Amino acid sequence: xxxxxxxxxxxxxxxxxxxxxxxxxxxxxxxxxxxxxxxxxxxxxxxxxxxxxxxxxxxxxxxxxx
Numbered sequence: 698x699x700x701x702x703x704x705x706x707x708x709x710x711x712x713x714x715x716x717x718x719x720x721x722x723x724x725x726x727x728x729x730x731x732x733x734x735x736x737x738x739x740x741x742x743x744x745x746x747x748x749x750x751x752x753x754x755x756x757x758x759x760x761x762x763x
Contacts, residue, residue: 699753705732708750713741 699705706722709732713721725735736747749755 700733701731703732705751705753708756709736709742712746712750717741 703722703725706718706725709721710718721732721735721739721741724730725732728735733747733751736742737744742750
């Protein structure tokens with residue numbers, strides 16, 4: 698369920714900037730896609746970095762390592 702949340706875009710802001718993150722969120726909303734799908738299409742981050750950045754567990758426990 699969290700994977701479909703547009704709120705995940707906030708985790709990307711430090712890496713890609715606020716303006717780019719906002720554009721991605723709007724595109725995801727308009728096209729009814731997830732943030733992950735849009736970031737992959739735009740090729741902003743590697744698959745590994747994207748998975749690490751959008752891991753919800755690391756957002757609630759920043760010291761947690763996978």
